[in-house]
Amino acid sequence: MTGDSAPAPLVDLTPAAAELLRRLTAAHGPLMFHQSGGCCDGSAPMCYPEGEFRTGGSDVLLxxxxxxxxxxxxxxxxxxxxxxAWRHTRLIVDVVEGRGSGFSLxxxxxVRFLIRSRLVGS
Known part of the structure; x- marks a missing residue:
């Protein structure tokens, strides 16, 4: 394969998500996202101050x-x-109005962060 273009990132941000991250970083310092398969907002990424959510061997840095x-x-x-389940998917972090039911910043x-997705080639 010739490398005509870089592969699409696994995770990307909409302009609205990037703007919200700028505001949250100004208020809270460095940030991180974690998305689990849990029942509460399992499809919504949770945003925390960097290091506040403890990751481990059962987590993947995307x-x-x-x-x-x-x-x-x-x-x-x-x-x-x-x-x-999502490894062939490009995740796009977006923001929508309305409050989620988690501990996200x-x-x-x-507003709440939301994942939009696009299937990518395997």
């Missing part, structure tokens, strides 16, 4: 997201079991 205006990348983690803002 990306270190660069955000213009933010000094440190935002890490995006997913449980290994969830990754097995954006909850007081009246």
């Amino acid at each position: 990306a270190a997201l660069s955000v213009d205006g933010v000094d440190e990348p935002v890490s995006f983690w997913m449980s290994a079991s969830q990754y097995e 954006e909850a007081p803002e009246g």
Whole structure:
């Protein structure tokens, strides 16, 4: 295969998500995402101050997201079991109005992060 273009990232941000991450970083410092396969907002990535959510051997680091205006990348983690189901998918972090039912940092803002996805070639 000739490398005409770089592969699509596993995780990307919409402009609205990037803007919210800039505001949250200004208020809370470096950030991270974790997406589990749990029952509460299992399809919504939870945003925490970096290191506040403890990751382990059952988690996969999918990306270190660069955000213009933010000094440190935002890490995006997913449980290994969830990754097995989504590994052929490009995840796009977006923001929608409405409050989620988790402990994610954006909850007081009246919005929540949401995953949109696109199937990618295997």
